[in-house]
Amino acid sequence: MAAEEVLRAEHVLEFPYKRSVGPILGRFFTELRDNQRIVGIRTKRGQVIVPPAEVDPETLEDLSADAIVPVANAGVVKSWTWLSDPRPYSAYKKPHAWALIQLDGADTSLLHAVVVESEAKMTTGMRVKAVWKDERQGHITDIAHFAPEAAK
Amino acid sequence: MSEAQSTEKKPVTYINTPVAVKYDYTAGKATSDFMRAVAQGKILGNRCPQCNRVYVPNFLVCVQCAVPMGEPFEVPDSGIVLTFCIVNIKFYDQVLEVPYVSAYVLLDGTDLPLMHLVQECNVNDVRMGMRVKAVWKEELSPSLESIRYFKPTGEPDAALETFKEYL
Incomplete structure (x- = not known):
């Protein structure tokens, strides 16, 4: 049989998930939306976890909403990777970094986008601050991205 | 505080x-x-030279015997409803109005059912063993959507003994 080309078709697999966040993360998202404030949770060991968890990942101790504490909207880039070609569904249309950011007052790092002009502007240890959206809906994307903190 | 604010x-x-x-x-x-x-406007199947099963769609290798399948040939576009389900639940991006019937259709002379819709009858009238035939779109394309659905032919149902080995 003569070799014929195989057929190809574009497919899209899509799930419109809606996720229940519970009392602890619910508070995190509510604070983002209503107060432009980032909160973490203090464990009995005194560590502040951001975003707040329901359980201390090391001791497995249950954590209550009473232990929620605010942290700063700015912090330090602990590590990062440069995304030169965002995927079609990404919220970011231009190249940017994904970074682990340790906010002041936190002992863990939060994953978020850092928007700078180019990869050359990224350094581990650089200080960044949250840039908020005007219209917030109670979602991690209420923080539009992080940007370098203005030089002092 | 106003209600909107709360x-x-x-x-x-x-x-x-x-x-x-x-x-x-x-x-x-x-x-x-x-x-x-x-x-x-044709449906292809092919036969395993070892177990003699006819697969629809045609396969390269028999999944039971692991031997190369025979050359594809056209199979009838009529058969029976093997099993079916009445979909009553709405879901995201659903194309059809509920309720509708999704069925395993075993085409005549084949041994592997094809999943498709059964329409042109009340969903409550669909039965295991009911004779059905494909209704094709006018504009055909390389997609199973070229078959709009299967519709009842009105012929007598197949007896359970003739298809129970496929259940």
Whole structure:
């Protein structure tokens, strides 16, 4: 049989998930939306976890909403990777970094986008601050991205 | 506080986290041959030389015997409803109005059912063993959507003994 080309078709697999966040993360998202404030949770060991968890990942101790504490909207880039070609569904249309950011007052790092002009502007240890959206809906994307903190 | 304000200040209990993956599906030789035939209004199957089962769509290798399958040939576009399900639940991106029937249709002379819709009858009248025939679109394409659905032919039902080995 003569070799014929195989057929190809574009497919899209899509799930419109809606996720229940519970009392602890619910508070995190509510604070983002209503107060432009980032909160973490203090464990009995005194560590502040951001975003707040329901359980201390090391001791497995249950954590209550009473232990929620605010942290700063700015912090330090602990590590990062440069995304030169965002995927079609990404919220970011231009190249940017994904970074682990340790906010002041936190002992863990939060994953978020850092928007700078180019990869050359990224350094581990650089200080960044949250840039908020005007219209917030109670979602991690209420923080539009992080940007370098203005030089002092 | 006005009602609008109190609604706005409700704590967040849910977040929307949609995921989507866009990809190119490569059909491979067997499915490409099948789809090209569908675009001409034909359904292809092929036979395993060892177990004699006829698969629809045509396969490259028998999944039971692991031997190469025979050359594809056209199979009838009529058969029986093997099993079926009445879909009553609405879901995201649903194309059809509920209720509708999704059925395993065993085409005549074949041993592997094809999943498709059964329409042109009340959903409550669909039965196991009911005779059905494909209703094709006027504009054919290399997609099973070229078959709009299967409709009852009105012929007598197949007896359970004739298809129970497929259940």
